[in-house]
Amino acid sequence: MIDKRDLVIKTDVRRFIPFREGNVLKKLTCDFKVRDRTLRMRATSGFYPLFATITECIFDSSCYKNGFTLYKVATNDGFHLLINNEIDILFSSGPSENQKKAMNESGAEYVFVPLLKEPLAIILNRANPVSNISVEAIRDLYFGDIENWKSLGGNDLKVKTYQLTDGNGSQTCFSHLVKGNKLDDSHIEVETMPGIIDDAADYEGAICYAFWSYYTKMYAHANTKMVRVNGCKVTDSAYPINHEVYMIFKKDNPNKEIERIRDFLISEEGVSLIRKANMVQRDYGEENEAFPS
Numbered sequence: 372m373i374d375k376r377d378l379v380i381k382t383d384v385r386r387f388i389p390f391r392e393g394n395v396l397k398k399l400t401c402d403f404k405v406r407d408r409t410l411r412m413r414a415t416s417g418f419y420p421l422f423a424t425i426t427e428c429i430f431d432s433s434c435y436k437n438g439f440t441l442y443k444v445a446t447n448d449g450f451h452l453l454i455n456n457e458i459d460i461l462f463s464s465g466p467s468e469n470q471k472k473a474m475n476e477s478g479a480e481y482v483f484v485p486l487l488k489e490p491l492a493i494i495l496n497r498a499n500p501v502s503n504i505s506v507e508a509i510r511d512l513y514f515g516d517i518e519n520w521k522s523l524g525g526n527d528l529k530v531k532t533y534q535l536t537d538g539n540g541s542q543t544c545f546s547h548l549v550k551g552n553k554l555d556d557s558h559i560e561v562e563t564m565p566g567i568i569d570d571a572a573d574y575e576g577a578i579c580y581a582f583w584s585y586y587t588k589m590y591a592h593a594n595t596k597m598v599r600v601n602g603c604k605v606t607d608s609a610y611p612i613n614h615e616v617y618m619i620f621k622k623d624n625p626n627k628e629i630e631r632i633r634d635f636l637i638s639e640e641g642v643s644l645i646r647k648a649n650m651v652q653r654d655y656g657e658e659n660e661a662f663p664s
Contacts, residue, residue, distance in 0.1 A: 404429060410628055
């Protein structure tokens with residue numbers, strides 16, 4: 372019997388720590404430099420490799436403090452830290468309705484700076500013969516209008532739909548895909564990204580979702596696969612499920628380095644740096660057989 376752990380494909384987050392000897396970050400250079408030992412930044416899990424790469428490029432190494440300057444964080448925790456003035460910058464997808472409510476109740480004004488579009492990958496069990504799915508079919512699957520994969524050219528299997536708990540970044544983005552219709556308790560709710568991917572690996576009729584960055588850089592399972600949506604691969608410019616990733620901070624934060632970083636990241640040089648940084652090295656990738664095109 373094959374041990375399930377042998378099929379899990381994950382990257383040790385320590386391999387992305389900026390300035391750590393032997394890390395796998397793409398080595399980039401720029402003239403812009405940050406020399407602030409007090410700045411506190413967090414990136415939500417799927418985007419940590421990207422912003423670790425950027426941090427290593429723009430920070431003076433003598434001013435970087437591991438675990439303080441930048442670290443990865445769950446989305447809910449990241450917004451909580453920002454609201455409570457425990458961090459200065461959060462790199463994340465947009466907030467959920469509950470997170471928006473908490474931000475409004477804090478009385479502070481927040482700045483959202485869009486930095487890039489992040490695709491949301493649709494993930495099926497590797498044994499499922501379906502390789503392409505439409506946006507409309509995804510909605511139909513999650514709202515019970517399609518209950519068997521045979522309707523989409525798959526095997527005669529009951530559909531099991533998985534969703535993440537409220538507040539997870541990819542869950543927030545998926546809720547936009549279903550046009551604000553509330554996902555009900557007919558779906559299997561999972562608390563973590565590894566959990567939802569592992570569940571999809573266990574049943575051929577499963578469907579779930581994850582940010583492309585997380586699935587290809589942080590955690591996946593060889594019994595799962597990304598599928599095309601509306602005929603497009605997740606890396607195609609026409610891929611239909613994309614969401615903004617932001618640099619988020621409080622408008623009244625007095626640290627001037629925040630605006631310097633913002634202005635650089637939205638400059639022509641900064642945009643080019645983000646594009647290059649998103650191509651971080653990793654232990655596996657889309658060309659691996661676990662990620663068929």
